[in-house]
Amino acid sequence: QVQLQQSGPGLVKPSQTLSLTCAISGDSVSSNNAAWNWIRQSPSRGLEWLGRTYYRSKWYNGYVVSLKSRITINPDTSKNQFSLQLKSVTPEDTAVYYCARSGASGAIDFWGRGTLVTVSS
């Protein structure tokens, strides 16, 4: 059974960088059959996919166009985890952030528990 354990601060000041980490158990971040996603949810935006990282003989990343200038998702093979960095945050980035796996079927199948991140001074 895949489990995803999220960590990171719940409060970030405006203009600073939001950083979250997702530790994977039951699978490998380097799996050729999986992709590792970040998704957020807020009352105003609903569920919003932010981006993903995955390995297919080499590393690939994909990001939602609206955040492409501010977002970075990186794998960490030594710790079997992946991370999210979102730069220059504003109060509009306040949301519950989830990490999630896309499995062999292509579907997003396993989710972390979520981290409420509030952007406020």
Add this chain to the structure above:
Amino acid sequence: QSVLTQPPSASGTPGQRVTISCSGSGSNIGRNAVNWYQQLPGMAPKHLIYSNNQRPSGVPDRFSGSKSGTSASLAISGLQSEDEADYYCATWDDSLNGHWVFGGGTKVTVL
């Protein structure tokens, strides 16, 4: 404004059948498989349906999915009190370099 359109609410009495619709376009539902998720209050979404109509292990067969053209639907038969939750559809969208898109969610109330 979500890319996929769902009704905001649906309801039924215990034992009834409830259906939730999800409308998209040719770049998303029209080309890719649809997934459905159940979200209980304060919890992460739980995977209910993948590949339009397949149930992951452990999901009761009361839940079923279908797809036709650019629309999909989730049916809950034999509605139970524990089915009261928010339900979301999701699929890959091939536009804008590709990205996952979600519906706005449907709140199912068991009367």
